[in-house]
Amino acid sequence: MSTSRNRYILAFGSNATEEISANAAVLREALARFNSTSMKIDRISHIWRTPAFPAGAGPDFANACAVAEGPATPAEVLAILHRIEAEMGRVRSRRWGQRVIDIDLLAMEDTVLPDLATWRHWHDLPLAAQMRETPDTLIVPHPRLQDRGFVLVPMAEVAGDWVHPVLRLTVAQMLAEIDPAEIAAVQMI
Numbered sequence: 001m002s003t004s005r006n007r008y009i010l011a012f013g014s015n016a017t018e019e020i021s022a023n024a025a026v027l028r029e030a031l032a033r034f035n036s037t038s039m040k041i042d043r044i045s046h047i048w049r050t051p052a053f054p055a056g057a058g059p060d061f062a063n064a065c066a067v068a069e070g071p072a073t074p075a076e077v078l079a080i081l082h083r084i085e086a087e088m089g090r091v092r093s094r095r096w097g098q099r100v101i102d103i104d105l106l107a108m109e110d111t112v113l114p115d116l117a118t119w120r121h122w123h124d125l126p127l128a129a130q131m132r133e134t135p136d137t138l139i140v141p142h143p144r145l146q147d148r149g150f151v152l153v154p155m156a157e158v159a160g161d162w163v164h165p166v167l168r169l170t171v172a173q174m175l176a177e178i179d180p181a182e183i184a185a186v187q188m189i
Contacts, residue, residue, distance in 0.1 A: 008039070008068045008077055009106040009159045011142075011151050013050075015061040016100040020049050023062035024189055026088070030101050031066065033084045039070035039077065045154035047189045053150065054131070058099075062189065065106070065154040074108050078138050081105060106151065107141040110165040119143060119166060141165065146174040149182040 014026040024047045034041050045065045052058045072080065081103040089100045112119050114137050122135055122143035130144070145151050146167060152175045155162075160171050167174070175183070 005069050005071055006073070006108055007042075008074075008108050009155060009162060010066045010068055010081070011102075011104040011106050011145075011155070012064045012066065013061045013102040013150075014100060015052055015057075015059045018059045020060055020062055020189060023059075026101055027062050027064050030084055030088060030103060031064075033087065034068065034080075037070070037080050038072050039068045039080060041066050041068050043067040043158040045157035048150065048154050049187045049189050050150035051185050053148070061150065063150050063154055063186075065151070065158050067158050074105065074111065074113055074138055074140055077105055077108075104142055105138070105140060106145050106155065107159075107162060107164075110163070111140055112165050113138055113140040116166065123166075146177070149175070149178040149186050152178060153183065153186045
């Protein structure tokens with residue numbers, strides 16, 4: 001592990017059941033599991049109820065964002081996230097399907113991984129291709145975070161001053177580009 005402390009922005013989601021309160025409890029459990037890792041959660045957003053994406057992919061989600069800090073590298077953080085997901089019963093069977101827990105590494109400060117060309121490829125991928133294809137490497141920042149109100153609304157609570165290292169937009173500026181109807185569908189629990 002590196003000796004420096006890195007700051008990460010994480011997104012949490014669950015649509016395990018039709019009961020939004022049960023899904024919110026799953027998020028709280030996932031956050032609590034960070035106590036047994038090298039990462040420290042610094043800030044946690046409220047939990048938000050959001051429609052499943054894409055539409056029809058299951059019950060509504062409970063979503064939240066958090067800022068975590070620790071000595072872990074991005075690859076080590078991804079391994080921690082995948083371990084927590086697996087411990088909680090996550091099985092990756094269908095892209096964007098119903099799931100017990102989903103934890104995404106959204107960003108690490110102004111880092112772009114693995115490189116700008118790869119980030120741009122995944123950022124520019126048409127939706128139909130996004131639904132079929134999965135990157136075989138870690139992409140940071142998450143290539144679609146700027147397109148998703150269910151990510152940006154809770155992200156604004158915990159990392160509102162973060163500036164996207166490629167798009168050079170703040171979270172507030174990205175949020176202003178989202179369809180107002182999508183934002184209205186994101187409701188605090």
